[in-house]
Amino acid sequence: MGGDGAAADFDAFYEASYGQLVAHLYALTGDLGEAQDAAQEAFIRAWDRWHQVSTHDNPVAWVRLTGQRVAISRWRRARTAVRSWVRHGPVAPVAGPGPDTVALVDALRRLPEAQRSALVLHHMGGRSVAEIAAEGGVAVGTVKARLHRGRQALAVLLGEEPARVPEPVPTQPSTVPVPVPVPVPVQASGRRPVGVRANNTAAPDLGPGSLPRTRPESPPGAEVEPGPVGDGDEGSGATMPAGPADTLARELTELTAHA
Template sequence: MADADTFAEFYRATYRGLVAQLVAYTGDLGEAQDVAQEVYVRAWSRWRRISAYDDPRAWLGRVGHNLVISRWRRARTALAGWTRHGPPPPAVPGPDPATLDLVTALRRLPEPQRRALVLHHLGGFSVAEIARMEGASENTVKARLSRGRQALAPMLTAADPQEVRQP
């Protein structure tokens, strides 16, 4: 308990001076208070060692200065990235309802049929390419495509997406 008491006393005696020092470095009271909080968290975790120093206050000032420099470097790096790459791209709009209906219907198909349809119609692969990728014959891929289209057609022609039927 003695450590907590001595640290609390040290904190009360040094806080204002540390924040004033950090405001001079940063030019911003809020940032200075944030850095001071980090300094005291670090000091508390090392308090037994720091309290034995000739001038523990000097340790606070040094660590505070290093944290301010570190924050400045991170901000500079972020600014350089922003300048080099520009702002982040605008949010991408979500898929349209027809795409959502297609994905929902595709999920209801057996995996081999779904893969064949996606690879052929969305991926642009030929039947021969799909056969090589799947390790199946071309006739098997053709059958999967045909059966998949037959199962998919009634699901996509439903008037209400809630009425999507199982194949």
């Protein structure tokens, strides 16, 4: 083959002589498809030897002769195939894959590529575990693990072994008591009953004699009398301090006196 000049010369040669060659080979073979194929093959061979064919006195004659030889060779091969078919008869039909084979191929397609490759090479290709490991560049234990997991997955997919469902882990009941809120009855005045705290829990029973001593409220305008001395105040000579109600009563008395 040459450079751009040779390619341009061959293109011009091809366009000028292709139709004539196809018509000649069609008249020879009686098959337009065979004539076109033979013509293409002849021009391919001419391009491979264009540095020699281009120097011939008649390059078209070289291509025509080459096309005839190609067409005759193709016809001879077809005749041999027909004679062989007549002698031996038609090829016996090959039975299709059975349902087991179809199921196996479908199950293999659903496996990871590493497991599928190990199973096919070992069980169908007859390769040893060491050979598979060396070819894949992995450890022998890795190949054994892939074979083991692949066989287990195939057994499940083919219905030979039920799928294993992990059992739920039993939980121990909690022994911590949950506090139950105690409803707080509300009186008509909106006050809590005596002995009930704000967090809905009953006040602890301190026993008799241990309750804090309180002084009853005095009515408005009454003089505050010193209270008796308790057991805990014995010998101290102190009186109980006045509560908020006593202070309010005293202030009201003073306001009334000034009025």
